[in-house]
Amino acid sequence: MRPVPVRLRTERQEKPGALKKLKGNKLIRHYHVLLKRKEQLKQRKANPKEIQKVQSELDMLGIDAYQKASQNGQNKRRGGDSSVILVEYVKSQKYPKTVYPIDLLEIGCVSIDNKCSTSKLFRVDRIDLHSTHPLIKQQDILERTPSEGMYGCISCSLVLNFAPPETRGDILLHCTRLLKPPTEQMKSLFFLVLPAPCVLNSRYMSLETISKMMEDLGLFTVYTKTTAKIVYLIYEYRKEPKSVIVWKKKELFKGATRNNFFIPLNTTEATRRPVNKDEQ
Numbered sequence: 001m002r003p004v005p006v007r008l009r010t011e012r013q014e015k016p017g018a019l020k021k022l023k024g025n026k027l028i029r030h031y032h033v034l035l036k037r038k039e040q041l042k043q044r045k046a047n048p049k050e051i052q053k054v055q056s057e058l059d060m061l062g063i064d065a066y067q068k069a070s071q072n073g074q075n076k077r078r079g080g081d082s083s084v085i086l087v088e089y090v091k092s093q094k095y096p097k098t099v100y101p102i103d104l105l106e107i108g109c110v111s112i113d114n115k116c117s118t119s120k121l122f123r124v125d126r127i128d129l130h131s132t133h134p135l136i137k138q139q140d141i142l143e144r145t146p147s148e149g150m151y152g153c154i155s156c157s158l159v160l161n162f163a164p165p166e167t168r169g170d171i172l173l174h175c176t177r178l179l180k181p182p183t184e185q186m187k188s189l190f191f192l193v194l195p196a197p198c199v200l201n202s203r204y205m206s207l208e209t210i211s212k213m214m215e216d217l218g219l220f221t222v223y224t225k226t227t228a229k230i231v232y233l234i235y236e237y238r239k240e241p242k243s244v245i246v247w248k249k250k251e252l253f254k255g256a257t258r259n260n261f262f263i264p265l266n267t268t269e270a271t272r273r274p275v276n277k278d279e280q
């Protein structure tokens with residue numbers, strides 16, 4: 001049987017009644033499909049009514065239900081809390097005692113009792129576009145300024161695949177502005193988690209592409225773990241990003257079953273850098 005092209009799979013419509021019944025991973029997957037569909041419609045400047053229809057489906061599913069499903073997804077039985085990987089890595093490094101607790105910024109935080117919060121290795125600041133707890137600040141990472149804190153570690157777990165494509169590169173670049181410069185004792189860490197298909201089954205990206213892209217940002221791979229579902233990557237922040245970085249979509253792999261995930265990055269275009277009060 002011929003594989004169904006991603007385009008057709010993503011364009012499948014759910015009936016409103018069926019939408020309400022979606023739960024768990026199915027809900028998360030469908031939410032992402034709708035976000036992607038909305039993005040595609042916006043890009044081809046489709047009729048605003050079509051865009052509004054997709055937005056209504058998103059609203060019907062609801063960001064709260066999506067986040068609840070994400071929280072449940074962190075439940076061990078269903079794939080687990082990705083910060084366990086980060087905690088194990090940090091423990092294995094045998095950093096001098098003086099570096100602890102490491103200041104950690106958790107982007108896209110949906111739970112305040114992840115392993116990174118309970119391990120005592122970190123002092124954690126948490127942000128999310130839609131806060132679900134008083135200890136999670138409601139904030140877009142792109143709006144966060146260095147005056148709100150500089151970090152020895154930033155966690156960006158399953159966030160980029162949620163973010164609109166044109167903001168993904170900006171998010172990575174912006175994170176470098178919030179990482180503390182390297183010291184002799186420790187280099188700041190960036191923890192990136194993506195669904196495995198984004199890196200292993202994209203037409204436009206591979207593990208090698210993402211590694212080169214991150215090196216342009218001054219972030220060097222120190223740990224990689226891939227499972228059937230998830231890719232975990234840890235980077236050390238060793239130097240400033242290059243002043244000119246341009247990564248455009250270029251087909252690397254052909255195949256009807258591949259997806260279109262990509263992280264466009266262009267530092268020559270105006271990036272949404274918030275003005276830090278100290279810099280005014």
Ligand SMILES: C[S@@+](CC[C@H](N)C(=O)[O-])C[C@H]1O[C@@H](n2cnc3c(N)ncnc32)[C@H](O)[C@@H]1O
Pocket residue numbers: 067070073074082107108109110127128129130139140141142157158159162163171193
């Ligand atoms: C799938 S959840 C990830 C939850 C958790 N980090 C994990 O690893 O399971 C994605 C979260 O990223 C958040 N998010 C997406 N873009 C963001 C941005 N620009 N700034 C802050 N949070 C963002 C969303 O609101 C959503 O709660």
